[in-house]
Amino acid sequence: xxxxxxxxxxxxxxxxxxxxxxxxxxxxxxxxxxxxxxxxxxxxxxxxxxxxxxxxxxxxxxxxxxxxxxxxxxxxxxxxxxxxxxxxxxxxxxxxxxxxxxxxxxxxxxxxxxxxxxxxxxxxxxxxxxxxxxxxxxxxxxxxxxxxxxxxxxxxxxxxxxxxxxxxxxxxxxxxxxxxxxxxxxxxxxxxxxxxxxxxxxxxxxxxxxxxxxxxxxxxxxxxxxxxxxxxxxxxxxxxxxxxxxxxxxxxxxxxxxxxxxxxxxxxxxxxxxxxxxxxxxxxxxxxxxxxxxxxxxxx
Numbered sequence: 001x002x003x004x005x006x007x008x009x010x011x012x013x014x015x016x017x018x019x020x021x022x023x024x025x026x027x028x029x030x031x032x033x034x035x036x037x038x039x040x041x042x043x044x045x046x047x048x049x050x051x052x053x054x055x056x057x058x059x060x061x062x063x064x065x066x067x068x069x070x071x072x073x074x075x076x077x078x079x080x081x082x083x084x085x086x087x088x089x090x091x092x093x094x095x096x097x098x099x100x101x102x103x104x105x106x107x108x109x110x111x112x113x114x115x116x117x118x119x120x121x122x123x124x125x126x127x128x129x130x131x132x133x134x135x136x137x138x139x140x141x142x143x144x145x146x147x148x149x150x151x152x153x154x155x156x157x158x159x160x161x162x163x164x165x166x167x168x169x170x171x172x173x174x175x176x177x178x179x180x181x182x183x184x185x186x187x188x189x190x191x192x193x194x195x196x197x198x199x200x201x202x203x204x205x206x207x208x209x210x211x212x213x214x215x216x217x218x219x220x221x222x223x224x225x226x227x228x229x230x231x232x233x234x235x236x237x238x239x240x241x242x243x244x245x246x247x248x249x250x251x252x253x254x255x256x257x258x259x260x261x262x263x264x265x266x267x268x269x270x271x272x273x274x275x276x277x278x279x280x281x282x283x284x285x286x287x288x289x290x291x292x293x294x295x296x297x298x299x300x
Contacts, residue, residue, distance in 0.1 A: 003027055004070040004191055009054060009062060009093075012040035014149065015075055015108075018184040023048050025188055032065045056081075056089035062096035071191045072097065075108035076125060083124040083239065090128030097137045104194045105139040106187055107132050111203045111252050113143065119242045129201070140190050141201040144183050145176040145252040148206070148274045152281060160286045164229040165218065167211030168240075169248040171228035176205040176252040179269040181277070186266050205254035207271050217272040222282045 004027045011019050011031035022029050031044045032054035041051045054061040056077055066072050074093050078086040097105050113125035132139050146168070151160070159166040169175055186204060190197045209217075215228040233241050260268050269277070 005030065005068065006191055007032060007066050007069045007072045009056065009065070009072070009074050010077065011044060011049070011051075012038065014079070014147075014180060015073070015184065016040065016044065017181055018073060018187055019044050019049050020047065021181075021184045021188050022191070025192075027188075027191070030065060030069060032062070056092055059092035059095040059099070062093060063099040066096060066100040066102050069102065071104040071106060071194070072102050073106045073108070073187055073191065076110065076128065078121055078124070083121045086121070087124045087127060090124075090131060093128075094131045094135060097132075097135055102137050104191070104198065105132065105135070105137050106142060106190050107139065108142045108144065108183065108187070111143040111145045111205075111254060112246060117246070119246050120239055121243060122246070138194065138198040140194075140197040140199070142183065142187060142190070143201055143203045144178045145203070145205040145254055146178070146247060147180055147183075148177045148269070148271065149180045152278075152285065157285055159229065159231075160226070160282075163224070163226060163286075165211060165215035165226040166231045167214075167228055168231060168244040169211070169251075171211040171215075171230055173248055174208050174210050175247060176208045176254055176256070177271065178204055178206040179267075179274045179277075181274075182206045182266055182268055186263065189263065189265065203252075203254045204259065205252060205256050206268050206274070208256060209271055214271050218275045218282065218286075221272070221275045221279060222286055224286060226286065 006022055006027055007030045008019055009032040012033045019029050019031050029049040031049040031051050033041045034055050035041060036051045036053045045051045052065045054065040076086045077089045081089060109125045109129050110122060112119060112122045113129055114122060115126050117123050129141055156166045183204060211228040215226045219225050
């Protein structure tokens, strides 16, 4: 396999876990961030990453950071920049990849991306994918489903603190989800085995369950009852409303059993496993003086 040098743009965000994963597997990591002097960047530097400045708005900074690496793992930026920002940043990434002659570009898109999607963001993701495929640069597209970690998005925190588990769809309908840690583990495999994955697009999911079952799983972990509650559509901006409607009809259709069979080295968190791994965040966001879940009664 050999040691790789990998550039991770926006390394201090939600994909910081990839930096940790790659370092743990013995690779060199170049962590790109707009704020190299910030606390998150300093933390990655203490772990062994080389921190460099770069900005998706400045393609030349991405190209400079990417020179001499074996691979680049990049992800869409709609989480902070919106669909228009993701498209612009995708174009800048493509420009930088060509300028730096990147040996392997791994791009994290989304399972629902398609040209005719009713979801504007998914149409944007498809356009970025097409631009990446048009490059001479060897590339791999990873297409994760809904992130388990989305539960901690800012608009969900008030519900958690109130004792509710906010659901984007009906609380009885199953939803495929993936832990970001599983995406990071799979990305590491792709980086280590480029010949196997170059030119491929891989849909990814860890588990499938309803919001009611997810709320029950978390309740067991935190000792506080969370009630599954659908987020009212009228409280959502149009983009999120369209996405949540798509998640319910038709939603993701990833073959989770095959992923678990073909790549057993990935943890593939069940939802309860993921919830246990997030205890510190639940302790912060879902702590309350509300009545606790009763334990088993003792016989007298």
